[in-house]
Amino acid sequence: MLSRWTAGLVALLVLVGLCSAQVCVNNGPLGMITGKIQDWQITASSTYPQEWDKHCHEKYARIYLPNKLGWCAKYKSSSEWLQVDLGVAAKVTGLMTQGRGDGVEWVTAFMASYSMDAFNWQYVTDQYGNQRVFEGNVDSYGVKHSYLDSPIIARFIKFHTVHWHRHPSMRVEVFGCQLCKEPIGLPPYGKMTASSFSSRKRKRSCQPEDGNILSNKAWCSKKQDENQWIQVDVGPPTLITGILTKGREDTRRKHWVTRFKVSYSNDTRVWYFYKDANHLDAKNHWLWTSPPNTSTHQFIPDIHTEDLMEFGGNMDKHMERVHYLNSPFVARYVRFHPIEWHQKISMRVGLLGCPYTGHCGSGFMRVNDDTPCIENLAFKKESWINSRRHYKRHIRNRIVHGHASRAVDGDFNRNLNSCTILDNLYGDNPVWMVDLGRKAKIAGVMIHTWQGSGQEDVTKYKNYQSNLDKLVVYVDDKLKDEDDSYASGNMCGYVSRLNNALFLPRLHISCIRPMEGRYVLVEAWGVPNSWSRLFSAVLCEVQIYE
Structure with a gap:
């Protein structure tokens, strides 16, 4: 297991790496204008006292605020600064500045520094590696956008006043993108x-x-x-x-x-x-x-x-x-x-x-390709095949063929030898069951069906296509006796052969109402009144979600 400090360093490197990677697509204002950056995230070396001028405050250091508002340093000094906490590390590509909306006060030149922790600071440099002095504003109303020579990764940005007209007063915005906010x-x-x-x-x-x-x-x-x-x-x-x-x-x-x-x-x-x-x-x-x-x-x-x-x-x-x-x-x-x-x-x-966007990995699933990963409750849980009618004979068959666990092993190989097979050799309606290990709220089931080699051999596997009519999913808090019918009030839902829906690669069965139970069962039904009663249902992977 990683040490506490090592884990923290890894997390920080992940954050910096994500910001550094070329994955930012929405480059724009980071929150001063929109208000996503809150007042407490704006600080300064000093501020003109409110009793002297109530329109001067760090919280007014936002571009496009009404006239008279802005941040005003207490002293006319080149050591004054305004700091913005972006909250989360960002890839910063540019800075915007505006004077105080009073017609007489603005900053004509400034420098910028940046930090990840508010302790270790670096100045933004030019292409020669020197501390860059940015050209500021020429009046108190116009907005100046200054591009950086190279993007920087930072959480904190400081604007350092260098020269000003009458008084160092300004409003600012930071441009770039954030991925983990x-x-x-x-x-x-x-x-x-x-x-x-x-x-x-x-x-x-x-x-x-x-x-x-x-x-x-x-x-x-x-x-x-x-x-x-x-x-x-x-x-x-x-x-x-x-x-x-x-x-x-x-x-x-x-x-x-x-x-x-x-x-x-x-x-x-x-x-x-x-x-x-x-x-x-x-x-x-x-x-x-x-x-x-x-x-x-x-x-x-x-x-x-x-x-x-x-x-x-x-x-x-x-x-x-x-x-x-x-x-x-x-x-x-x-x-x-x-x-x-x-x-x-x-x-x-x-x-x-950072919203998780990678492969879900073992134990997780996506209901469709654009939803976040959620827990797969069935992953590696105990499972078995049972028939409500010929229980003992089918247990013997299960011992020979085994394979009930193949439906919850996380292997999405759709070849026949990697899947669980339900057939009606020992009962009219074979059932595959999984024990979730605890009582859970069930919202739906995803069944990945057999699409691998051999399916094109309709002579050998014709029973799978011809005689399988539907798959029915049940949720129970406890298993019923073998003579009881699951067609009671515990049905989650089903998928049938109507329009060949039953033979799609992925079957999504959303429960018709909220269900709660420890056991989930998939029952195979054959086509009624068929001249051949034999059928098979192939479950390559069964996923269950709350």
């Missing part, structure tokens, strides 16, 4: 769980899924102590660059979290508390282990508990609080641990980062 883990793709939750009012609120940042409700813990948490499963491990929080919206009561910690994991067994890389905040972390999907942990202190990183939460139930991470990390699971709250623990949470 996107919301991730949002429903329905992100899955949310919690240590406990209130179940009052018939689940109309307070459920873990109500704790997503887009909700107008919130997650509410059942217990009020520091052992509570809400967890976001984002799918394949991805780069996390920021976190969002809000209070509970759907009540007149004032419920929100004022202070919390964050931990992360890739397997729910080994967890790390988030720790900052620089020396502005507490540094240290704990590592703990726990069985998967449980809330019982064995704590292994790495350093002292009083040094754990703490985040400031909310001050009301409406305002969204954003924290950009100085140490981005790669993880699948992220937990928020409230440690202080107003009245009761209630919160909504969200994540910012």
